[in-house]
Amino acid sequence: MQQFTTERMCLYMSDKDNYHSPFSRRLRLLFDETRTSQAALAEHIGVSRQAISQWSNGNTTPDCYNFKKLADYFNVPLEYLYGETDSRSQENIRLVNEL
Numbered sequence: 001m002q003q004f005t006t007e008r009m010c011l012y013m014s015d016k017d018n019y020h021s022p023f024s025r026r027l028r029l030l031f032d033e034t035r036t037s038q039a040a041l042a043e044h045i046g047v048s049r050q051a052i053s054q055w056s057n058g059n060t061t062p063d064c065y066n067f068k069k070l071a072d073y074f075n076v077p078l079e080y081l082y083g084e085t086d087s088r089s090q091e092n093i094r095l096v097n098e099l
Contacts, residue, residue, distance in 0.1 A: 019057055
């Protein structure tokens, strides 16, 4: 599996149609599945509810620290949020990388 490089992150963040980007789609999916409110997530991460809304709509993206906080909150690997894998388990990603 490829590493998510800074260059690829910049390309990802400059995409004009971020509403349909893997990150914003998956964030909305995780909200729906966990029935988490934007306000609750914002409080946990330490950002405004408006920031969460911007991320969900694809208008902005979180910085690397907040990406990590999101992954931890939803208990998914960063690679899942980035769209690099469909696996929601870090253990599955580790096993694939060992092959």
